Amino acid sequence: MAEAGRGPGSPRGNGGPTVGALGEAGVLARILPRLAGAPALLGPGDDAALVAAPDGCFAITVDTLVQDQDFRLEWASGHPASGFDVGWKAAAQNLSDVNAMGAVATSAVISLTLPAATPVSWVEDFADGFAAAVRGLGAHRCAVAGGDLGRGREISATTAVTGDLEGRAPVLRSGARPGDAVAVCGRLGAAAAGLALLESSVALDGPDLPDGLDLPDGPDLPVGPDAALRELVRAQCRPHPPLDAGPRAAAAGATAMMDLSDGLARDVPRLARASGVDVELDPAALETAARRLAPAAEALGADPLEWVVTGGEDFGLLACFDAAATVPDGFAVIGSCVAGTGTLRLGGRPVLEAGWDHFEES
Amino acid sequence: MAEAGRGPGSPRGNGGPTVGALGEAGVLARILPRLAGAPALLGPGDDAALVAAPDGCFAITVDTLVQDQDFRLEWASGHPASGFDVGWKAAAQNLSDVNAMGAVATSAVISLTLPAATPVSWVEDFADGFAAAVRGLGAHRCAVAGGDLGRGREISATTAVTGDLEGRAPVLRSGARPGDAVAVCGRLGAAAAGLALLESSVALDGPDLPDGLDLPDGPDLPVGPDAALRELVRAQCRPHPPLDAGPRAAAAGATAMMDLSDGLARDVPRLARASGVDVELDPAALETAARRLAPAAEALGADPLEWVVTGGEDFGLLACFDAAATVPDGFAVIGSCVAGTGTLRLGGRPVLEAGWDHFEES
Incomplete structure (x- = not known):
């Protein structure tokens, strides 16, 4: 931010x-x-x-x-x-x-x-x-x-x-191996889209929706009549890390795991370097995530794929699984590990390591 | 501060x-x-x-x-x-x-x-x-x-x-009973005296003492040729909580314990209220502690007993022991618990609860 x-x-x-x-x-x-x-x-x-x-x-x-x-x-x-x-x-x-x-x-x-x-x-x-x-x-x-x-x-x-850990082994960032599937659980770019909305001049005030979306989490958020925008603002203000998914991924044999706090472009290379692999992400999988951000992208004239790749604060899980393993419910495969030393590629091209550094001037 | x-x-x-x-x-x-x-x-x-x-x-x-x-x-x-x-x-x-x-x-x-x-x-x-x-x-x-x-x-x-806890029961603030001895391990008022020195115009610069007092804790402190003052400045800058004494007091059957971070006048009533007792402190015991602060009190024209009673940041231990128990080495008895509801008295007179409150204007 x-x-x-x-x-x-x-x-x-x-x-x-x-x-x-x-x-x-x-x-x-x-x-x-x-x-x-x-x-x-x-x-x-x-x-x-x-x-x-x-x-x-x-x-x-x-x-x-x-x-x-x-x-x-x-x-x-x-x-x-x-x-x-x-x-x-x-x-x-x-x-x-x-x-x-x-x-x-x-x-x-x-x-x-x-x-x-x-x-x-x-x-x-x-x-x-x-x-x-x-x-x-x-x-x-x-x-x-x-x-x-x-x-x-x-x-x-x-x-x-x-x-x-309830008797399970901890899942570290360093356990991924070439051939592993790379999966995520949770939204990608939603919190970044919500932040962009909150900082924009898009009208967010308006009659509260009677849809109970804000219940039981607390007071209503400052969002107008568009439920899709409201959901993105909510992702920024009240992120929902999937707390059942970490233990489930550990039980399912995840080889490496971390949470997505600073965005794919910054977090994936951290896991990749710790594991000593490269990660290839599938553009089609990220496009699917980007389409869910379309209402905000249209309202702001922004590129939703940018939010998906660099947006932080979603607090979903990034986890790797052996290719022979069953990826647990709630995780979507977005790429795979290959031999390497920590590079993230999207559609074959290296991704610049952009994202949130606490001391970077913005 | x-x-x-x-x-x-x-x-x-x-x-x-x-x-x-x-x-x-x-x-x-x-x-x-x-x-x-x-x-x-x-x-x-x-x-x-x-x-x-x-x-x-x-x-x-x-x-x-x-x-x-x-x-x-x-x-x-x-x-x-x-x-x-x-x-x-x-x-x-x-x-x-x-x-x-x-x-x-x-x-x-x-x-x-x-x-x-x-x-x-x-x-x-x-x-x-x-x-x-x-x-x-x-x-x-x-x-x-x-x-x-x-x-x-x-x-x-x-x-x-x-x-x-290594298998021991925790020692809470709430376990003291009427008749218990009240003891301290560590200095009283030394950090407050050191703070007063550091904030004063007393000359603290001077040739370093070749006494190794600052070793092996790090760089020399800004204190001149007076070893007694140096020791007090050191108590403020590099407090020494007696880390062996907490487990020893627990093993010796301490009935209640807390650390002295905000000073006797504020911390003793906390223990007293939690335990549902009054505490009577012995003026002679506190005078002994005050005499150790004499060099600073003389240099600053201050009352060393004030530091002993209200000075915080010494991080010694305040502990209570059954009257029949042997008070462990390193602890000095400074008073006793009597029936009551949380009042601290010194020589029979209630002590105003003075000390450090984070939000108090000073």
């Missing part, structure tokens, strides 16, 4: 108290009940939480979302962005990393850095969004086990999530 | 590259070798790391250090502050939380948010300090298992640490 290029601000308040007025203990008292879900062996309130690891080991990952880098307080188009969506994404992207190992999430700890002027309502929305994602994405074993609150000049949210 | 009240800046460079110039992969390549220590089952480089949990459960904690809130790039006195010290403290304060449960640290994951203009040398120093703390504090089983790099307007470092 491009840097917004303006000074750090605070979310709009609703007239309620700020975190500075309520203090650390007061804010915690407001948000901890909202985050309650699956119980940990010992939850928030002591120096550390305790989480079960019946497998004798656990997976662990950490990621940070920073204001104006990874999320906005207001979209470039002027649409308000909600704390709910930031909380949802904080949960989703970390649950996705555990999923990509073939593990089931068991706990999350959250560290929130907030300007004192942040409305408490924004933080409550964040907690609601986080909890809704844990519940809505099916992470039923994942306890919000603890956290930390501190002050800074900009909002940032760091989440660490742990996972249980 | 008080907010510095100036705009966010970047650490001084040494003419080397910035993180923006080197990019995410380049920075990772520089710092991962510096963080190598105990091996995880699977270390950095995949979607998640894997850590052993032979006990069938694990402790987990998370904390964030934010520029100008929790650390400075330059002390108010003008002395430069180093990335090494920030890395040391990031490790120490999280290792301390696991210690306070009676657990032994098994892994750390680190998420660093950095302005693009941050010199890579600052990040290398941070990694060196983090690794030195893990090694120097004796966390020999703690693997730096993974992390995340991202961009923001100010530097912040979030660390999650996991721990192994």
